[in-house]
Amino acid sequence: MIRHLFHVLGREASGPLKRLLALMVGAAVLQGVAFALLVPLLRTLFSRGPGHAWPWLVAFAGCSLGYAVVQALCLSQGFTVGSRISRVLHRRLADKALDLPVGWFTGTRAAELGRLASQNVIQVMNMPAHLLRPMISSVFTPVTLVLAAFLFDWRVGVVLLLCAPVLLGVHVWSTRMVRRLDRGRDTAIDESADRVLEFAQNQPVLRAFGRTVDGHADLENALRAESDADRTLIVRGVPGLVSFAFAARMVFALALALQVAWALDGTLAAPTLIALVVLTGRLVDSVSASADLGAGLRIARNNLERLDAVLEETPFPQPTDPKVPTGTAVEFDQVSFTYPKTVASSTNGAAVAPPAVLDGISLRLPERGLTALVGPSGAGKTTVARLLARFWDTTAGTVRIGGVDVRDIAPERLAATVAIVFQDVYLFDDTIEENVRIGAPDASAERIRRAAELSGMDRVVAELPDGWATRVGERGTALSGGQRQRISIARALLKDAPILVLDEATAALDPENEAILESAIAELAVEKSLLVIAHRLRTVLAADQILVLEGGRISEQGTHSELVDAGGTYSDFWRERTRAEGWRLAAR
């Protein structure tokens, strides 16, 4: 586990930790030597009287004080090193996050990263002080004591030495057993946590359909299953938990019995026996301390594994010799894409192999002009946008911008070339102005005004009492969906990238603001390459080319009138949308 810790920390932070571990071993050995010195001290007290005990007492005192000094260093260094560990781990996590593909960060992963950075790192930070020190002391003090026993009576030494592997074996066996049982319980805990969340989130539905706890059997069953798993662990885990303590007591009993027997046959002097019993007592006491560390060790191992899992993720390959695109025309050449298994399972909860989202699509976006991408939900439209911005790399095929593979373009240049407005808007907990300025921190007031006008942002700002200085709240929750969407459009426009992707950017806009955006799109298409993903076909009408994506393939391509005449999926869509717009709701 210590090796695991070094691994997670990386090379740069391992020096101070190594020195700290050496200090801890030193403290443990000094403690053992101090205990061992009690033997000659007591022996002298009993056999020759207090007057002769002073030299041994001085030795004992010297050793004790040495121990106190080293131990004090361990305690203070433990915190210093811990604090350093937290810095290093936070930095490594943050660096790692920058190296991972954007697509890696699902909602679950973001939450997990938050937990890792707060709880897990802090628990690891406390490891040196709260776990490593007692652990090292529970190993090195007993070892010193066993070695010392040889000096006083070799038979006692041999007996204690023989007991060591037995204790170790029992320890390993019991930890494994408890860990195995723990795993079964973890599954039950996860299930019931899921059900509790479901119960809380679905209160309106559950109540309206008459389901209280007693009617929502899934929740009650999950809670009972967790409780049963817990009981199983308690009852079945007892042998595992008792065995080590039992073994330690047995060592004491055996040593005591043998010493009494040897005292009776005259081979062990009474003062030595008394001193050795004291020593055995201290030995058993130090060893037993390790039994209490079991839970802490399991948690620490778990923490390290989780940190390791993130730190060991394959980083996104960056070009070593970046190429500069000539122009901004986009080309997808036989592109296929399948989401990595882990992402699919974390968003779906299903462990099945994910199907291909894109299946050998080829498309071109000219340097200027409007391309619309339409298709049923789940057809892979958003994936096309993600691959263009290189949130993921293709499974097969190539995405090129200006004739250069996106994998060969330096990340900063790629970011400057492509601007995307996402379906789910993400705003930082800051002012509206700061959120828009992310697009171009040094933009002039004039450019900001222009972006605001095109996106309809100027109206948002006018609606709000604090205007540009309005704080958007955590994740932008202080604003309405339409306001948030306009901010995200404004910041993409401010960035003024030659390629602009709008993924369902109008979904939350009311018809009035949608109209504003539509005219902006028409204006922008004159000088930029625009890719618009839309369900509302009105946005699509004016496109220079329409691509219909269905089941991961491009099924149709052309202008609005061409496609309506073709009588394919697009014309079906058009008919249904037209009918939908004429639909009204009525009773009777």
Place this chain on the structure above:
Amino acid sequence: MTERPAPTTAPHAAGRPPLRRILYGVRRRIAVAFVLQAAGSIAGVVPFIAVTLIAERLTAGTAPSGGRLWPLASLACAGGLAAMVLGFTAGVVAHLADNRLQLGLRLDLARHIGRMPLGRVSAAGTGELKSAIQDDVHALHSLVAHTLLDATALLTAPLLALAYLLTIDWRLALLSVLPLAAGVYLFGRAMAGAKANMAEYGAAQSRISSAAVEFANGIAVVKSFGRGRRAHARFLAATDGFSEFFTGWVRATLIPSTAALLVVTPVVVLLVLVTAGVVFTGAGWTPVVDLVPFVLLGPVVSAPMGLVGARMQQIRTGQAAAARITALLDAPVLPEPAVPAAPADARVSMRGVSFSYDGSTDVLKDIDMDLEPGTVTALVGPSGSGKSTLAALLLRFHDVTTGTVTIGDADVRAIPAADLYRHVGFVLQDVRLLRATVADNVRLGRPEATDEEVKRAARAAQIHDRITALPKGYATVVGTDVVLSGGEAQRLSIARALLADTPIVVLDEATAFADPRSESLIQDALSTLAFGRTLLVIAHRLATVRSADRIVVLDGGRIAEQGRHEELLAAAGRYARMWRSQGLDASVDLTAPTASRDTSRPDLTPKGTHR
């Protein structure tokens, strides 16, 4: 385990401090564990006493005899074993008590949440509720299963040891308390300001967590704007802040806290006692053999000090968790009517209704509105005008602040919850499906419905074909085997409402995210659901509801105007302005040449002709 745990928080336990109240139901089991643990601790001191006696007999001057030593050696071993067995039994009893407590508390909490007003439930946030049921209950575990017993052991053994030592030599015994006293004093110094610092520690920790979540959630934006380094720096600023705070805190208390731990370590305690022992025996105040019990038991007297910090922290955590749990259990529940009323028919009427979430600003003001049986009433208005809140009052997700909401002349507050929802159903924008089979999700409102009825509802809701295409058909588990798209989930919830077959339905018309095909299917399903029912529709697009029997225009929580589409257009008021600004008067004719605008009800039933 089929036995239902007794309610943990019996009414007569009310008024006690939170922790005692929560532990009330398992107090006997905890008491048993206490006694076992105390007995175990006492047994744990026995071996030391036995060894002391052995030492006495060995040094008594007469030759040692087996008959005098073996019983004592056996006693030492037996004491050790008994201590272990008693200690573990106490642990098992405490764990089982905790196990019972946890299940009981979780069920109690879940039941209570099920009876709290919905508005309160959503205000609390699902995160808070989940953390009460899972995390807070779990936080009691260390307290009930470990800390209480540890505390017993830590008090019993030292006291017994001290008592025994006093019988040997009271002066040395008092000296053995010295390290403990020093430890207590130093610990107190180290803990000065701990409370404020602990709060800051927690705050700094949650700052890291939200900085990390913000960093991860915003990564797409950050990276696509080439601003990775800046967000990176923001996150690291939060973590460095924590690190600095922590280092500062540790540095300020380093000397007393290190000294507090050192002074009670066995080595230091032994140093004090042995030095005193050599002096005492040298001066002839104490026989040498009397030092043996001090060397053996001296460290036991001071041992608790080393653990007290961690235990106190656990007790505090447990108390805080208990306080949160009892606060939730004490949250008022939705009052059940004393005299239950039954709705006479499906007529809904609101009289003088006002509503406020926070008690100061009214979200709705003086609403008078009637829904005639079998008619469609549409709520329109800008976002934030109170449409959803008004609909929520009919569903009794909240209770009105003033005024009344009646269904068939019965006040909704007087209708028992189960009866109310036999009259009112809903299809909301935020569709909630349970992790259960498709069939069970449809069956939610009528568990006894047959498979045939489920299928009929699914067919009417235009979702049957999609379900049969799923790997396990109706037995497919939603969320595990399949993730349904927004449009599919919405149709499933319409099937659910159809099967529940309530005469009144609240509908949130939202098809913004659906692609054209599923939007059409949803519309067909809604038309089926609307048929013959009293409908309250929250409308986002005016075109959808222009044939409604009544359109209610909300503005700033008040009814601005109401009437039929044509009447409202003629009135040239707020509605007419909205209609014009949506550009509908022009576009409908252009985009919907096939839709007949003037026949009164062209869309009553699924058309089924479009495919």
